[in-house]
Amino acid sequence: MQIVECVPNFSTSDPKTVELILEEIRKIGGAFLLDVTFDNYYNRLVVSFVGSKESVLEAALKAASKAIELIDMQNHTGQHPRIGAVDVIPFIPNKNVTMEECVELAKRFGKNLADKCGVPVYLYGAASERPERGDLDWIREGDYEKLAENIVKPERKPDFGPAKFNPKAGATITGARKVMAGFNVNLNTADLKVAKKIAKALHAHKGGFSNVKAMAAFIPQMNITQIGMSISDFEKTPLYRVFEALKVECARYNVSIISSEFCGMAPLKALIDVAGYYLKVGNLSEDRVLEIAVHNAMEKGGAFE
């Protein structure tokens, strides 16, 4: 059985809009919602779902079309970088699927969405066709607000759709990537300047860790700040190491960590590495975990055939 994960990011936190987008995914047999996260300070909806290649492609297209219909970027504010109503749609190999197959899905998604909705689409990650477009940050530079002036530049010509500013939908980025770990840390300070310094210390492009993006946001409801991180390769740059570095920077500014949360699903390997580090267990691997080993043994023994 082949399984693909898709983690679309939409520029909304309006509960009615969220519900209508999710409904498009739920309608598709063979696509299964795993996680839904949205909040008004980022004004962003992150959905995780899995399924067969065709189910996932269909659900992604239906959900994206609905989002483009409902979201008007001209009224959008939010603390997370974004260039469009359907901001990023990554396809992620989960089981018996290659990265190449996910690249293919992303290209089919991009062409289809551009043709159907007239939205400019960029390919990123493993699907990018120009080196600089491998990096989401490069494509998103200047955000939606600079898109009108950026999109007409030759080096920023979309991979699909018109090289023309679409004020309502903005532009969409799609591609293929490995599983990443999204992790948010709440700090007991309302000082966004301090939080930004802490985020900067971790961010790959700013002298921090390879594979890490980190940003700071203010959460008005709680009058605190949050460090939002993503680790694109948590095997090379394990979560515990980034978290310990974050603690060091927090200590520097006399800031404490209130709590943390995974954004989207927590990858097992990331959790195992955390447990292994803090418990001082060397080489703790997935096949030492009872539930995983039992599943693998049964699968190998033909129990699921």
Place this chain on the structure above:
Amino acid sequence: MQIVECVPNFSTSDPKTVELILEEIRKIGGAFLLDVTFDNYYNRLVVSFVGSKESVLEAALKAASKAIELIDMQNHTGQHPRIGAVDVIPFIPNKNVTMEECVELAKRFGKNLADKCGVPVYLYGAASERPERGDLDWIREGDYEKLAENIVKPERKPDFGPAKFNPKAGATITGARKVMAGFNVNLNTADLKVAKKIAKALHAHKGGFSNVKAMAAFIPQMNITQIGMSISDFEKTPLYRVFEALKVECARYNVSIISSEFCGMAPLKALIDVAGYYLKVGNLSEDRVLEIAVHNAMEKGGAFE
């Protein structure tokens, strides 16, 4: 599909004997070895395997018969408490199996082994028929060395087999229990007295944590000591809490932790609690783990039917 786990403990660390015992399990179709741990300082072999109820029962009986054939307790030394060649055989519900069904398996195992090999068998844990026999430590009191004098006492009459000392095989304990976490911690001290004080601080019967057994052993090859722990209910008494308490006791004696290891398989829930505690993630649960959620979604969607 029904899955039972069995974690037999045999009183040997002789590689040839180990191999012959494992061979008996490997021969049974439908039984799958997950983990094998043995070392000469405990002089003990711990095996984890899973399978259908009947496969597991058959494999456990075959392996136990082979161990009784090969191991002579009259020559046995080792730092781990034990009363027999086949010391403890627990049956553990894994999937779609109740504790009652595992109790039934343990009783069939015990009766069969006693009839076939003439070994006295005690029932413990959920399979025990007298309250004091719920506790492994009570049954094993005095170890093999006191078994000749203990076994003739009315309150220590075996549940199956003769109430008569068997010098070669000793006695066997079987029963049913929940999944537990076995965890060993290596200390940078060769002082067994200090290690024993640390173990005592954690052990349930000695003022430590409920659900925790802890012992100290000397590892001659490394000239260090080890705290061997088992947590019978790691949801009520989470591993991180016991580990942090162990660190406190170590600090008291200026002892450092060199490394740790799981003895047998690591239960996922125990690892998740560890990761959640150290990362300050509240309510981190199994259904937030990508691999588990995908498996559950696919199973629910009928992918394994």
